[in-house]
Amino acid sequence: xxxxxxxxxxxxxxxxxxxxxxxxxxxxxxxxxxxxxxxxxxxxxxxxxxxxxxxxxxxxxxxxxxxxxxxxxxxxxxxxxxx
Numbered sequence: 001x002x003x004x005x006x007x008x009x010x011x012x013x014x015x016x017x018x019x020x021x022x023x024x025x026x027x028x029x030x031x032x033x034x035x036x037x038x039x040x041x042x043x044x045x046x047x048x049x050x051x052x053x054x055x056x057x058x059x060x061x062x063x064x065x066x067x068x069x070x071x072x073x074x075x076x077x078x079x080x081x082x083x
Contacts, residue, residue, distance in 0.1 A: 016055045019080050022081070032073075034053070052065070
C-alpha cells in the first residue's frame with residue numbers, strides 16, 4: 001500500500017511549480033497581467049499571484065483559488081494540472 005511517506009518533498013514542490021507555471025501560461029494567453037488577475041480575485045496587490053506562479057516562499061494556489069482562476073480565465077481546473 002502506498003503512503004504519503006513515499007512522496008519526496010521535491011515531488012510536491014514540483015507539483016506546485018507546475019500548477020503555477022500553467023496558471024501563468026494561461027493568464028498570458030488571455031492577455032491578463034498579474035495585477036488584473038489579482039484584482040479579479042479580490043486582491044489589491046500581485047503578491048499571491050506572483051509568488052504562487054513562481055512558487056516563491058512555498059506560496060501556492062489552493063483549491064478555492066484554482067476554482068476561481070478557472071472561472072476568471074475561462075478554462076477548466078484540469079488545465080492547471082497538465083504536465
